[in-house]
Amino acid sequence: MNKYSICFISFFFLFFFMLINFFMMIYFIMENMIMFFEWEIISFNSMNIVMSxxxxxxxxxxxxxVCLISSSVIYYSKSYMSSEINLNRFIILVLLFVFSMILLIISPNMISIFLGWDGLGLVSYCLIIYYQNIKSYNAGMLTALSNRIGDVLILMLISWMMNYGSWNYIYYLDFMSGDFSMMIVSILVILAAMTKSAQIPFSAWLPAAMAAPTPVSSLVHSSTLVTAGVYLLIRFNNLLLDMFFLKVLLLLSGLTMLMSGICANYEFDLKKIIALSTLSQLGLMMSILSMGFSDLAFFHLLTHAMFKALLFMCAGVIIHMMSDNQDIRMMGGISFYIPLTSLCMNISNLALCGIPFLAGFYSKDMILEVVSMSNLNLLIYYLYYFSTGLTMFYTIRLLMYLMVNDFNLLSVYNLYDEDFVMLKSMFMLLFMSLVSGSFLSWMIFYYPYMIYLPFNLKMMVIYVSLMGLLLGFFISNMKIYSLNKFISTYFLSLFLSTMWFLPNLSTYMLNYNFLLFGQNLLKKIDMGWGEIYKSQGIYNILKYYSVINYIYHMNNFKIYLFSFVLWMMIFIMLLML
Known part of the structure; x- marks a missing residue:
């Protein structure tokens, strides 16, 4: 079997499944229909474990x-990972990842949600450490341990929901929303979603996960792993209304937007800039969700998935062309050499910025106008609009470095744009990045959102975008900051460029508390007392008795005679007493 055959089989299967889902979705919307299947696996006392x-x-x-993006990614991997010997293993891991996400999407039951949730964490670890070097191992461990916090919270949620007699959370959303015991469910769901969707203080793992191959980044950071938390909160939305904790989530997600936007302007790694923009958009989804607009969060989740997957694919092509170099300072003038990839890159970047009539505009502009119309304080309003300006800022900076500046890598180079396998998969997403915003705005909303605002407030998105564009253009044109200025702001720059020290805090906390505690447990319990009394102790007892048993089985008459006499003497002594 050819190593590329599994690529084609997976691509056609996922694409066919995507078409089936599309026609079913149209039918369900037209008929206003919901289907619920339930299969009872085990029943004990009054508790049922069911697959729903x-x-x-x-x-x-x-x-x-998810199927559209994953089919594009698998087709793209045929070319991108062509030098990989174990390509089949890579494709199977990606398919496992997609299957875990689909299990999470279709589950109304906490047990099956946990299976998909944990499957995402486990397979993402396997994919992040795929290149098997020390950087990948560190990134994989940070990702796995950060997501493990969310897994533990979901386990606590499952044990708490045993109080209700069923794990089908959809039964409880409406009529138990004011109940105190359901407040615990809400807090656990919000915290679990924050770990999976990388909100402050769990943000450090998302840029670190860039150690994975680029097709994986394209899948993970657009529609699967990072959106799992947002999707869970969308499903639990009715339960979460009127909670103090949602206000905390609003503040934290707003700060996540701000932090990632600032940090992306300091970053020079192409994939990390795109990862930080993902973090910024996740902050936008979580913040509008915490204000109660779950349909807008879902709308932005879908449009964002399209152009972000395309953006990562373009980055992968550029990294390949640049002899596997990811530093944007080495790049420049690529639009002359790889025009089709540059076209896809520019359109996906502009969609990210919310340029009118591309996919990102329909969702992002509506979110910001709803924020303007809502009764919010000035801080949240400032976080939203400043972060929008920063998005434009780092996008223009990226385009200046990639498209406009001079090429700085090699004196002899051969950049080409004829990898048609990659281009075909990118054009599929390019089409969706152009039309999905308009298409979804007709599909999702039963009635149009009517937003009445004064002219200046209505134009505020355009104002901050233009300001971000101008600032990004001027600062990118400054060849080097003056040395004195940089030294005078060194500590501030260090703070802003290292994600507000979150990676250091995450790793040190894990190292000095949890991991050291685990090491002590391992040494004292598993390799100490447990070794003496459990494994080695049981082994020694069994060995001792087996030796005695072996001696008896040797059919030695003297031993039998001796033991018989011994037992008779003991028996006679007992009788005399």
């Missing part, structure tokens, strides 16, 4: 997008 499947327009639409 919930098919409604939301799960079908999300599955359609």
């Amino acid at each position: 499947i919930l098919l409604d327009w939301m799960s079908l639409l999300f599955m359609m997008f």
